[in-house]
Amino acid sequence: MNNDLNSEERDILERFERDEVRPALDAERETDLARQAARNTFNKTRRVNLRMTERDFNLAHSRAREEGLPYQTLLSSVIHKYLSGRLTEKR
Helix, strand or coil, X not given: CHHHCCHHHHHHHHHHHCCCCCCCCCHHHHHHHHHHHHHHHHCXXXXXXXXXXXXXXXXXXXXXXXXXXXXXXXXXXXXXXXXXXXXXXXX
16 A cells, blocks of 8 residues: 555655644634535525526515515526426426
């Protein structure tokens, strides 16, 4: 296995084996920050402007209030579900 390591990796392994490597003081927080950064990479959002009738806007706003979330989140969810094929028309 050591043959597959570059010089920096061998140095780290040797220091670890000599018990010279210690976890960061706040390793759990660092791990959480790294996880959040990874999630954010895949969840980038873009701002859009959307024109809709006042009636539809009021209905969306009311429905979102019933669901306990911002109307922007409700509209984004509906669009996402439609585009991913999980929202279908009632017939």
